Structure formats: C-alpha cells, structure tokens
C-alpha cells in the first residue's frame with residue numbers, strides 16, 4: 482500500500498470561503514477546549530494533598546478519568562446538541578480536530594517534550610475530511626461534503642490506480658489548497674540495499690554532512706528571510722492590536738511564512754536529489770531516537786525542518802530506486818568512525834573529530850555521518866569499509882566490521 486499527497490489550488494466562492502473560515506474557527510475552539518480539559522486534569526494530579534498551593538487549586542474529583550480521545554469525542558457529540566455553531570460543521574471534520582490534539586499528546590509522550598499549545602486566532606489553518614465514499618474530484622471540480630463543489634486546478638493528473646482517501650483543506654496567505662491523500666493498493670517493491678552507501682548527519686551549523694566528507698551549507702537566503710521575519714514581527718508589536726496597520730503587517734507575515742516554507746521545500750528536494758545522485762543506499766539518523774540535549778530543545782523549528790527533510794529524502798530515494806533506512810544516532814559524536822574508540826563527548830563548539838588512539842582527524846559532523854553509514858551497513862548485513870584519510874599511514878585499507886561493532890551495537894532499521 483502506498484500513500485501520496487498531492488496539493489492543488491481550489492477556488493471557493495465567497496459563501497463557501499466564509500463557511501470554511503468558520504469551520505476553521507470552530508475546529509480551533511474544539512481543539513483549545515479539549516486541550517484545556519486535558520491540561521486541567523493533568524495539573525489537578527500534580528500536587529500532593531499535603532503540599533497544595535494556597536493561591537489556586539484545580540478541583541477535579543480524584544475518580545474522574547483522564548479525558549482521552551474517546552471521552553472527548555463523546556463529550557463533543559453532547560456539546561453539539563447545545564451549541565448550534567458546532568452542528569454546522571461536518572462531524573468527522575470536528576472529530577479530526579480532537580484526533581489532532583490526541584496525536585500531539587502522543588507525540589509529546591514519545592519525545593518527552595513539546596506540550597501542546599493553545600492555538601491563537603488564525604493559527605488553525607487546515608481541516609480534514611478523513612473519509613470519502615466516492616471520488617470527490619470530477620473533471621475540474623472538487624465536491625466537499627456540506628460545502629459543495631468548487632473549481633480545482635489539477636495542474637498534474639492524479640496517477641492511475643490511486644484513490645482519494647482523505648482531503649485536507651488548507652488556508653494559506655496565497656489562497657486555498659486541497660491536499661489530496663492518495664492511496665494505491667498495488668504492492669510496490671521496496672528498493673533493495675545495493676551500490677554505494679552514504680550516511681548523513683543533520684547539523685545546526687551546516688545543513689548536513691555526508692560521510693564522503695561533503696558538507697552542505699544552510700542556504701544564505703534562509704538567514705536573510707528569517708531576519709526579515711523577525712523585523713516584521715517586531716513591527717507588529719509596535720502596532721495597535723486589531724488596527725488596519727496591524728492587519729496589514731499580519732498579512733505580510735503570513736505571506737513570508739509561506740514563502741519560507743516553499744523555498745525550504747524546494748531546497749530539501751534539491752538536496753535529496755543530489756544525495757541520490759551519488760548513492761545506492763542512504764542512511765540517516767532516526768530523529769525519534771535522538772536524545773535531544775538541553776540546548777537543542779530551543780531549536781524546535783529546526784527539528785521540524787529536519788523531519789520534513791527526511792520525509793522528502795525517503796520519498797525521493799524510493800522514487801529513484803535507492804535504498805533508504807534510518808539508524809540510531811545516539812553516541813555518533815563520541816565514537817571514532819575509524820577505530821571504534823570512544824572519545825570524550827564533544828562540545829557543540831568543537832568542530833573537529835580527532836581520535837587520540839588512531840589519530841583519525843576529520844570534521845565532527847562528517848565523522849558522525851560516517852558512523853551513521855557504518856551502523857546502516859551493519860544493519861543491512863554488509864561489510865564496512867573504513868574511512869582512510871591521506872597521511873594515516875598506519876591504518877590498513879580495509880578492516881572487518883568486528884572492530885567497529887563495539888561502537889555500533891544498536892543499529893535499527895526503520896523503513
């Protein structure tokens with residue numbers, strides 16, 4: 482089974498647009514209400530009976546169960562009877578707002594940080610129709626339940642053998658989009674491990690390091706655009722909230738966000754193709770297994786960008802018949818890729834890997850990428866060829882993996 486997401490521009494009429502904006506707002510309310518409910522419950526369990534705060538108290542009876550997805554969904558059904566605005570929204574669309582919250586809680590539990598936040602007005606930008614009985618796209622129109630038909634720009638055709646499973650309606654500053662989630666039941670063979678292996682390490686300073694020694698820089702225009710964004714945000718703070726000028730700046734900020742998103746995506750695709758040009762197997766770090774250090778926690782956005790890059794890389798390599806797998810990245814900065822010796826933990830400022838045992842010297846991110854590659858190769862059951870740098874006279878050209886293994890016992894493959 483294969484999933485694809487294709488994004489198309491749609492053109493709602495004025496009434497439809499007003500309706501869709503209202504749906505976004507109702508979804509946002511449901512999301513925030515459900516989040517508050519969970520937050521209160523969690524806070525009410527936090528303090529001990531003998532150490533309660535005098536100032537404020539969350540009074541929730543001890544036997545009240547945690548408001549999980551199913552309880553909140555039942556509560557939503559009841560709430561609809563008294564709140565007519567909710568009834569106007571397609572029921573599955575509203576349920577999906579709860580599912581979205583549930584997902585972000587699960588994501589937080591897996592990663593250990595990132596408590597879901599309340600969404601401010603305008604921050605809830607999309608809703609989903611999770612199911613379709615029949616194909617909603619017909620010629621040049623898409624028919625959305627309860628909203629009706631509207632023109633869709635099918636700038637590329639929906640591939641044969643694919644069915645529309647879900648539709649996500651997205652509101653961007655440039656207009657409305659429908660993201661069609663397409664599914665095919667045709668079994669597609671996964672690429673087998675073959676050819677030249679490479680490992681990559683995603684970094685803070687450089688965008689990524691390749692095990693071949695190549696470093697790919699973060700493009701300069703990102704920095705420029707980010708500073709432009711900060712400048713606009715500062716400008717926004719000086720405007721009177723809700724005034725015409727405030728809104729004007731707000732519109733500019735949204736447009737810039739979208740522009741940055743598009744440019745980043747383009748850069749990700751380009752980089753993914755570049756990597757596929759030089760490799761038959763690509764190994765990357767599994768970000769879900771990565772222990773993020775304290776300093777990295779602040780880099781949430783960057784983290785999200787890494788995740789979307791790996792998704793794109795996975796997709797591009799699949800399309801080009803290149804094997805892609807993720808490995809456990811922990812400890813890659815402490816192990817020497819050449820002799821497997823454990824080196825001291827490097828500080829972020831320390832840019833060079835230098836092994837005191839075998840004297841192997843290289844960029845620290847390249848060293849990490851080489852370890853990622855070795856772990857990947859072990860995971861697919863092939864032999865590791867160790868990096869050799871000019872000037873390292875004492876090192877043999879090839880070494881069996883046994884010497885590396887002690888540094889990489891936890892290789893995992895996540896397809």
Ligand SMILES: [Zn+2]
Nearest residue numbers: 817820836839
């Ligand atoms: Zn070494």
